[in-house]
Amino acid sequence: MKKDVDKVIIPKPAIVRLSTLYVLLENLEQEGKTKIFSAEIGKLLGVPSHTIRKDISFLRQAGTGNGYEISILKNIIAEYLGFNKYKKACIVGMGRLGNVITTKNGFYSNQYAVIAGFDNNPEKLKSTRTDMDLYPMAKLKEVIERENIKIGIITVPQDSARKVAHDLIDCGIKGIINFSPVLIEINRDDVFIRNIFIAGEFNILSAFISQYEKNKL
Amino acid sequence: MKKDVDKVIIPKPAIVRLSTLYVLLENLEQEGKTKIFSAEIGKLLGVPSHTIRKDISFLRQAGTGNGYEISILKNIIAEYLGFNKYKKACIVGMGRLGNVITTKNGFYSNQYAVIAGFDNNPEKLKSTRTDMDLYPMAKLKEVIERENIKIGIITVPQDSARKVAHDLIDCGIKGIINFSPVLIEINRDDVFIRNIFIAGEFNILSAFISQYEKNKL
DNA sequence: CAACTCCAGTGAATAATTTCACGATATCAC
DNA sequence: GTGATATCGTGAAATTATTCACTGGAGTTG
Structure with missing residues (x-):
């Protein structure tokens, strides 16, 4: 059997x-x-x-x-x-980082598609040149539900990151890649978050190097 | 005791x-x-x-x-x-991503300082506006040794990432934050690398979401 | 078609990490 | 100062992850 x-x-x-x-x-x-x-x-x-x-x-x-x-x-x-299930993603925050990430640069697998970008600055929505559709924040729920998007990327500044994360979750997002320099606290076990926390990376390297040298002795 | x-x-x-x-x-x-x-x-x-x-x-x-x-x-x-030991870092690749990361945006802790930027494109060295000192690649060893830099950031395109990593290691760098979409293979246990591998993050989230749904049943 | 070599697959052993559970210490209210 | 409450610190237990060690299949050679 x-x-x-x-x-x-x-x-x-x-x-x-x-x-x-x-x-x-x-x-x-x-x-x-x-x-x-x-x-x-x-x-x-x-x-x-x-x-x-x-x-x-x-x-x-x-x-x-x-x-x-x-x-x-x-x-x-x-x-x-289960990689075939959730291929669509959206991004919130069309600043410079958002732009760099969504410019097809080999950053994301060709299996995934960031199909929608959101920003609350109308200027940014006009000035950004991209293949994605761009929307104001007010359209968040509508677009995510219509397109059945399950993955969200956060590239907004520090002060709005937490709110954006919770908004995304309220709209049904189940996975978040967070580039903002803020850790986001969530209380649900059905939502997963990956923090790209660059400031922490320096410390991690620093610690590993120091640990190595300490143990070498 | x-x-x-x-x-x-x-x-x-x-x-x-x-x-x-x-x-x-x-x-x-x-x-x-x-x-x-x-x-x-x-x-x-x-x-x-x-x-x-x-x-x-x-x-x-x-x-x-x-x-x-x-x-x-x-x-x-x-x-x-041992965070107090290695506070200086350098970055290789002054393209858009390199610029975003080194712009003081809260991305890196105020404890660390990215003090030198390298690029092999002379145009970029002139056009980039930043507080760091900028150098051509030829100065890599000189600067890293002079400043006793131990941490390097890689923001070059795919095809040169591996070479840059090994150059950095040859110059005495002990910790690397790699943003290029290529995994870098190193054979030394005294050098640490953190891959910020965004394409992989999508898959990881996708897998966790699927696993969660599978186990829920 | 042996004999040999090279790898993958995997149950079991080992190691690493996390969780638990409870004693100890600080704080606060009265 | 005493009791009640909150929180830390940590050895030991439990869990989770990695490594080991061996089996068996596939390709290769003569």
């Missing part, structure tokens, strides 16, 4: 690695590569090969045992992790 | 949380707040209060037992994690 696949819970760090791996595979595929080994993936992701093998084994879709066919592996990951 | 404090190894996730917490405390302090409780911190960081208490307890600098004095907690964290 087959194992109850649906009950296997994948460790969160494994989900993060596999999600990243997916984008990596997209890039490699575009470069013309078709096959890859666990050791190679490991190097690129900065983890040992057995970690990669284990991560992939959580998906319970055993391959042939001799390297991975990139296109197949991509599909297995996307299928299992 | 006192415990051998120096031998206590802090879990990596705790280091990351404490590093983030530090920036948070800086912000709260600027807003005029002087005291904070573990439950409050927990909400802001999105983790339970006992995790925060445990994280802080790794520092072995017990407080009074009734909330934390923000200024004191800040000092304890900075001291223990």
Whole structure:
């Protein structure tokens, strides 16, 4: 009898690695590569090969045992992790950062589409040159519901970030990428937030470097 | 007899949380707040209060037992994690993203200073308006060594990211924040890299949302 | 068609991290 | 000052994640 696949819970760090791996595979595929080994993936992701093998084994879709066919592996990951479900995103805050992020620069996978931008400054709505549709904040709920958008990006200044986050959640957004330099507190376990907290990154590096030097002694 | 404090190894996730917490405390302090409780911190960081208490307890600098004095907690964290050691950073790639990041926007803590910018396009060196000193790539080693910079930010396009990373490491950089949409593979355990991999963030959110819905059933 | 080599897959062991639970200490009210 | 309440600090337990170690399949060579 087959194992109850649906009950296997994948460790969160494994989900993060596999999600990243997916984008990596997209890039490699575009470069013309078709096959890859666990050791190679490991190097690129900065983890040992057995970690990669284990991560992939959580998906319970055993391959042939001799390297991975990139296109197949991509599909297995996307299928299992549900990447095909939520492809639309919106962005709030059409300032300079918002602009940079949504300019197709390789920043986001070609699987996703940021289809709507919001800002409460009418000037910005006019001056911004982009493929997306731009709207004033008042249209937030209407657009998100109409397009069934589940992912939101926050690139507004500090003082409005929290309000925007809660507005997005009220409109049905389930995942947020927050670039504002403010941590956003949410009380619901059905909404996920990824904070891109650049100021913190300096400290993290500083700490790791110091820890390394301390332990070296 | 006192415990051998120096031998206590802090879990990596705790280091990351404490590093983030530090920036948070800086912000709260600027807003005029002087005291904070573990439950409050927990909400802001999105983790339970006992995790925060445990994280802080790794520092072995017990407080009074009734909330934390923000200024004191800040000092304890900075001291223990060595934040005071490496305050200078440089950035390679003065394109639009590089500009946005280095514009004092609250993106980086006021503790750090991005003091030098590099680009191999002479036009960019002239046209960019900034407080930093700007240099051509040829000056990389000279400047990094002269200023004893240990942290580098990469905001160059995809195709040069890997080379830039290795150049930085050759110049003595020990910590890298990589914004390019390429994962950088390094083989040294004395160099730390933080990939801000936006394309991956979409997948991660997508996966968490799907996982949540799957487990809900 | 062996024999050999190279990898993936995975259950089990180990290690790392988080959570728990409770004693200790500060604060406040009266 | 005493009691009531709130909060921290931390060793130990529980949970979660990683690493190990071995099996078996696929490709390759002569």
